[in-house]
Structure formats: structure tokens, C-alpha cells
Amino acid sequence: MGLRPVSGAALTSIQHGMEALQRNAAKIAGAGRVNGDPVGGLAKPLVEQAGIASRVEASVQALRAEDRLLGALLDVKA
Numbered sequence: 001m002g003l004r005p006v007s008g009a010a011l012t013s014i015q016h017g018m019e020a021l022q023r024n025a026a027k028i029a030g031a032g033r034v035n036g037d038p039v040g041g042l043a044k045p046l047v048e049q050a051g052i053a054s055r056v057e058a059s060v061q062a063l064r065a066e067d068r069l070l071g072a073l074l075d076v077k078a
Helices: 005-029 043-077
Strands: none
Touching: 005 043
16 A cells, blocks of 8 residues: 555655754754853744644644554454
8 A cells, every 4th residue: 555645745744844843953953052041043043943843743633643544444344
């Protein structure tokens, strides 16, 4: 059975989200410090992390919902 549109969209969203999380983590880890003060704009990647994580979680929930629906359909069919 191939991927259905919901699964494909959710998996793509998860993949893009994970890539964005990795990019932001690299920005955060690579941020320099001058006299103990962070430089290089840490605020933006830190704030983005929360939004990206929420989008990834929403995509995971969509996959779970689809899995439950397919399971229920199989139970009815059996």
C-alpha cells in the first residue's frame, strides 16, 4: 500500500521541521560570546525552535489519527 496524501504531507512536514530544528540548533551552538554576552542573534533561532517543534508535533498527531482511522476501518472490515 502506498502513502496516502495525508501521510505524505505529514511525513514531508516532519522531515522539513527536523531539518529546520537542526539548522537552528547549529546556529545556537555556533553563536559566539563577547565578554560573556551572547552575540549573533540567538533570539530568532530560539523562538523559531518552539514553533517548529509545535508543527512537527501536529504532523505526528495527524499520522496517529490516520493510523487510528485505518485501524478502525480494518476492524470494521474484518
